[in-house]
Structure formats: C-alpha cells, structure tokens
Amino acid sequence: MKKYLLITLTLLVTFVCQAQDTRYFEMRQYTVHEGKMPDLVSRFQNHTLDLFEKHGIENIAYFLPTDENPGFLTFILAYPDKDSRDKFWQAFGNDPDWQKAYKESEANGPLVSKVNQTFMHTAPELSPKGINFDNAGDRVFELRTYTMHPGRVANINARFRDHTRTLFENHGMTNIVYWFTEAKEGEQTQLVYLLAHKDEAAGNASFLTFRDDPAWVSVRDASEADGKIVEKVESVYFKPLPFSPLK
Known part of the structure; x- marks a missing residue:
C-alpha cells in the first residue's frame, strides 16, 4: 500500500512540475535611431529570429507601440532556465551568420541607441x-x-x-x-x-x-x-x- 501511495505521489509531483512554466524570460526594449525602425524590423524578420532559435532561444513576442511613429521595439524571449541564458546568448553573439547580418544592417549607421532588459519568471x-x-x-x-x-x-x-x-x-x-x-x-x-x-x-x-x-x-x-x-x-x-x- 505504501509503495503504491509513493508512486501516486511521485506521479502527482511530476505532473504538477510539468504543468508549471519554469522557463526564464527576458524582455528587451530597443530604442532606435531616427528613421531606423524599418531596418531593425527587417533584421529581426530576415535574420535574428532564426538565429535565436538556432541557439536554443525561444521567440515569444515582438511588439511595436501603437503610436503612429513608434520609437522602440519590445520583444520577449524564453530560455529553459536562468543558467542557460548567458550560454545561449554568447553562442548567438559569436555566430558568424549573426555578425555578418549585424554588420551589413548597420552599413549606414547603427540602428539601436539604447537597450533595456527585464528578466522574469512566470x-x-x-x-x-x-x-x-x-x-x-x-x-x-x-x-x-x-x-x-x-x-x-x-x-x-x-x-x-x-x-x-x-x-x-x-x-x-x-x-x-x-x-x-x-x-x-x-x-x-x-x-x-x-x-x-x-x-x-x-x-x-x-x-x-x-x-x-x-x-x-x-x-x-x-x-x-x-x-x-x-x-x-x-x-x-x-x-x-x-x-x-x-x-
């Protein structure tokens, strides 16, 4: 009886743990230089999202303010846990494909003037x-x-x-x-x-x-x-x- 009770409790704990969202989230806000928003959006669409996923970084959401001329882009990423965040981000930053896309997108000047980060748990x-x-x-x-x-x-x-x-x-x-x-x-x-x-x-x-x-x-x-x-x-x-x- 005790054996079956232990198994039941173990399965219940496992179910609860699996049901909870234990990912580590990062919200990033990129303030853009004047006139550079289309270039930034294009870089995300054509390069960054795929490269994030390549390195285990999960794309959650990409937003622009509803203002007529939005001055910043906000996006939310997820990692399996806190410890993986820096490892995944470093691998992304060192990726030659990202470095090439970054350099080419900024041939006419930098796109982002300021970056804000917020780390979160569900x-x-x-x-x-x-x-x-x-x-x-x-x-x-x-x-x-x-x-x-x-x-x-x-x-x-x-x-x-x-x-x-x-x-x-x-x-x-x-x-x-x-x-x-x-x-x-x-x-x-x-x-x-x-x-x-x-x-x-x-x-x-x-x-x-x-x-x-x-x-x-x-x-x-x-x-x-x-x-x-x-x-x-x-x-x-x-x-x-x-x-x-x-x-």
Missing part, C-alpha cells in the same frame, strides 16, 4: 499554464507593470489570483500571461502582465467599466484595509509584428 498562481497562445486574429496587447509598496507583493498576488483576473475577463479582457520580475539586490520584484483587447479603444473602455464595477470596488477596498498595495502602474499598448509568435 507567476505560477497567476499563469499556471504559462502563456495563453490562443491567437484570436487582429488584436492589440497591453503591457502593464505594477510597482508595489514595500512588502506588498504577496498581497498583489492574492488579489489577482482570487479576484482581478476573473473580473478582467468579465469586462472583455483576455489574460495572456503574468510574470514577476527578477529583482535587483535591495529592490522588490514587480508584477508584469499582458492583456489582449480588440483594439486600444476597447481596452480603455473595458478598464473604465472594470474600475466602476461594485465587485472590484469591494475587492479593492477589502484588500487595502491595512494599506495601499500598488504604488505605480505603467501601461503601454502594443501591436504585434507579423512574425511575432504571439499575435
């Missing part, structure tokens, strides 16, 4: 199955970043887990994925997540009705009975590039 209770890749045709994505007051990460996790995600869906928003950032020493992690909307206007309208929803007001007030949770919220609307796996 929030297991908020995205238990990883990224929602149910592509539903034309839509925009909203990237939201929450900076919490000190010591309030567990509170934001509980509020989203128990209430917020469901309320988002009730108001026409699609939950795509939730991450917690890898915090630098002495800093607190941030909550980063992606929502999908029919378009930017629909997203704004959904948030207006969400904020006025008595159910949300009740949840918010109860969760903040002992103090505010969120210090700052940043929101950016994106449109996916044609070659983005996530659309």
Whole structure:
C-alpha cells in the first residue's frame, strides 16, 4: 500500500512540475535611431529570429507601440532556465551568420541607441499554464507593470489570483500571461502582465467599466484595509509584428 501511495505521489509531483512554466524570460526594449525602425524590423524578420532559435532561444513576442511613429521595439524571449541564458546568448553573439547580418544592417549607421532588459519568471498562481497562445486574429496587447509598496507583493498576488483576473475577463479582457520580475539586490520584484483587447479603444473602455464595477470596488477596498498595495502602474499598448509568435 505504501509503495503504491509513493508512486501516486511521485506521479502527482511530476505532473504538477510539468504543468508549471519554469522557463526564464527576458524582455528587451530597443530604442532606435531616427528613421531606423524599418531596418531593425527587417533584421529581426530576415535574420535574428532564426538565429535565436538556432541557439536554443525561444521567440515569444515582438511588439511595436501603437503610436503612429513608434520609437522602440519590445520583444520577449524564453530560455529553459536562468543558467542557460548567458550560454545561449554568447553562442548567438559569436555566430558568424549573426555578425555578418549585424554588420551589413548597420552599413549606414547603427540602428539601436539604447537597450533595456527585464528578466522574469512566470507567476505560477497567476499563469499556471504559462502563456495563453490562443491567437484570436487582429488584436492589440497591453503591457502593464505594477510597482508595489514595500512588502506588498504577496498581497498583489492574492488579489489577482482570487479576484482581478476573473473580473478582467468579465469586462472583455483576455489574460495572456503574468510574470514577476527578477529583482535587483535591495529592490522588490514587480508584477508584469499582458492583456489582449480588440483594439486600444476597447481596452480603455473595458478598464473604465472594470474600475466602476461594485465587485472590484469591494475587492479593492477589502484588500487595502491595512494599506495601499500598488504604488505605480505603467501601461503601454502594443501591436504585434507579423512574425511575432504571439499575435
């Protein structure tokens, strides 16, 4: 009996571990020099994506802001784990095919003026199955970043887990994925997540009705009975590039 119980528990643990998305994510934002966005997009489409995959780097999403003249490109990559990230990236950077593509694309000047990086892990209770890749045709994505007051990460996790995600869906928003950032020493992690909307206007309208929803007001007030949770919220609307796996 004990033997069968042990086998059952082992299989259960294995199933849970396999169900969780344990990949290590990197979000990169490339600010471009004026007039260089088409060249950067072309380099990704014709060279970079394939070379990433060649070296074990998984392409997740490629976005441009919905602005008329976007000044930066944001993309998200995944690695099997944290330890593989530097090894894979070094192999990519040393690849002669990448060095050739890079040199040729910058024959008339550099494309990128600034690079920002954010490293993330999937929030297991908020995205238990990883990224929602149910592509539903034309839509925009909203990237939201929450900076919490000190010591309030567990509170934001509980509020989203128990209430917020469901309320988002009730108001026409699609939950795509939730991450917690890898915090630098002495800093607190941030909550980063992606929502999908029919378009930017629909997203704004959904948030207006969400904020006025008595159910949300009740949840918010109860969760903040002992103090505010969120210090700052940043929101950016994106449109996916044609070659983005996530659309």
